[in-house]
Amino acid sequence: MDTTQRTDQQRSADRRRRELLEAADRVVLRDGPQASMNAIAAEAGITKPILYRHFGDKGGLYAALAQRHTDALLSSLRAALDAPAERRRRVESTLDTYLAAIEARPQVYRFLMHPAEGSTSPGDQAEQGFDVGKHSAPLLRRMGEELAQVIEERLDVGPGTQQLARVWGHGIVGMMHAAGDWWLGERPCSRAELVRSLADLLWGRLAEAGDKAGGPGF
Numbered sequence: 001m002d003t004t005q006r007t008d009q010q011r012s013a014d015r016r017r018r019e020l021l022e023a024a025d026r027v028v029l030r031d032g033p034q035a036s037m038n039a040i041a042a043e044a045g046i047t048k049p050i051l052y053r054h055f056g057d058k059g060g061l062y063a064a065l066a067q068r069h070t071d072a073l074l075s076s077l078r079a080a081l082d083a084p085a086e087r088r089r090r091v092e093s094t095l096d097t098y099l100a101a102i103e104a105r106p107q108v109y110r111f112l113m114h115p116a117e118g119s120t121s122p123g124d125q126a127e128q129g130f131d132v133g134k135h136s137a138p139l140l141r142r143m144g145e146e147l148a149q150v151i152e153e154r155l156d157v158g159p160g161t162q163q164l165a166r167v168w169g170h171g172i173v174g175m176m177h178a179a180g181d182w183w184l185g186e187r188p189c190s191r192a193e194l195v196r197s198l199a200d201l202l203w204g205r206l207a208e209a210g211d212k213a214g215g216p217g218f
Helices: 003-034 037-044 048-055 058-082 087-104 106-113 122-127 132-154 161-186 191-208
Strands: none
Touching (some): 003 048, 037 048, 048 058, 058 087, 058 106, 161 191
């Protein structure tokens, strides 16, 4: 097989994978944590063995969807951090971007963060034992590392900046996730009120930190 044939086959495989992920997204938007491999295969117009051939199992499909949605969320968060505004406004905008994303697609959020809420049908025995923590924890860890890198690149917090940036990055992501999860389930206040309250909690130390020399600013 020559290089052109291999490239064409890879493009075809990539296109088919995108189509299957789009079908999975439609089912997740409809069914949330109850989304099953059977339903996704039916939506894509294929058999479940073909779906397994592409993703292996529900964990493989989950990982692909998690990457797809996390990439989009991180892109939105970076845009909020890069917006031309004073620091407090950008902190609030970043918090609001995260909360707006989970509010806009709560079924996707619940599928990614609470897949165990879904009931497994008898025809989906291969999905039994799906390890929620094994798959959702890396998603949050990735977000924490991304935010830590931004903090390290942009803020001067003195000695131990790298370690402190990771503490802050993972701490802020943990706070956003826990507060957002609670808020999405109970809706005790408006999104704007929650954003202000979380920003108030973060603001003291962030306000004191100087911008890193030569960096883009935080």
